[in-house]
């Protein structure tokens with residue numbers, strides 16, 4: 001379905017981003033992966049995805065906190081692939097603390113990576129998509145783009161902002177064949193979620209098992225974690241022609257969380 005197209009997926013060395021990069025490669029897109037991690041594991045992933053897409057898979061170590069590195073990543077993809085047709089703004093971090101104790105550097109990092117990075121990838125890729133008359137921008141938001149939870153002020157702020165950006169850019173390129181959408185999952189068991197269990201337990205003064213059952217899954221009427229594949233399939237759908245008229249949307253995959 002995506003042969004001849006090329007994609008950048010930020011934060012794709014792990015979790016949801018890795019799942020989406022794998023899905024887009026399986027559909028034939030050339031992919032640029034990005035994110036941090038063990039060098040050998042990233043190289044193994046790059047080779048696996050190159051084989052899967054039957055084309056090119058590149059890795060960019062760009063730090064999504066650094067606008068100049070984001071520009072370098074886009075330039076590198078454009079010169080290797082000839083275009084960037086799909087951008088998945090997925091890189092994200094989390095930190096959990098009451099706002100009076102929220103470390104300023106954590107606040108700044110969450111806003112930079114989870115929100116500002118999308119501004120930079122979009123501003124460097126949108127004119128090319130418009131000129132070619134086709135493009136897909138997919139922003140990984142969260143159920144926390146629609147509702148709040150205590151102790152997640154920076155994350156909730158960034159995700160609400162990211163959805164505002166999604167709607168605005170969708171309007172700016174509505175007649176250019178470029179769609180801009182957000183995907184808002186509930187809890188998906190990835191390293192990002194596993195990592196916040198001990199912090200939430202500490203902040204709330206409860207056990208880690210209580211965090212899973214009574215904080216995380218308590219919010220999801222289906223009482224199960226969302227799978228990475230369910231999120232990746234939605235990204236694939238948004239890249240298909242069936243989704244040509246879906247733009248400016250915020251698609252919930254949250255087991256009913258935000259219906260309550």
Ligand code: NAD
Pocket residue numbers: 010011012013014015016017034035036037062063064065089090091092093113114140141142143184185186187188189190191192193
């Ligand atoms: P993860 O921790 O498994 O992966 C995050 C990725 O981002 C990694 O590849 C990491 O290296 C990369 N990254 C972190 N900081 C970076 C930086 N400065 N520059 C470049 N890359 C960086 O997380 P995940 O759970 O797969 O989350 C992916 C996205 O989905 C995030 O935006 C997150 O907010 C969102 N999300 C996750 C869940 C969930 O339950 N896991 C739910 C809703 C939304």
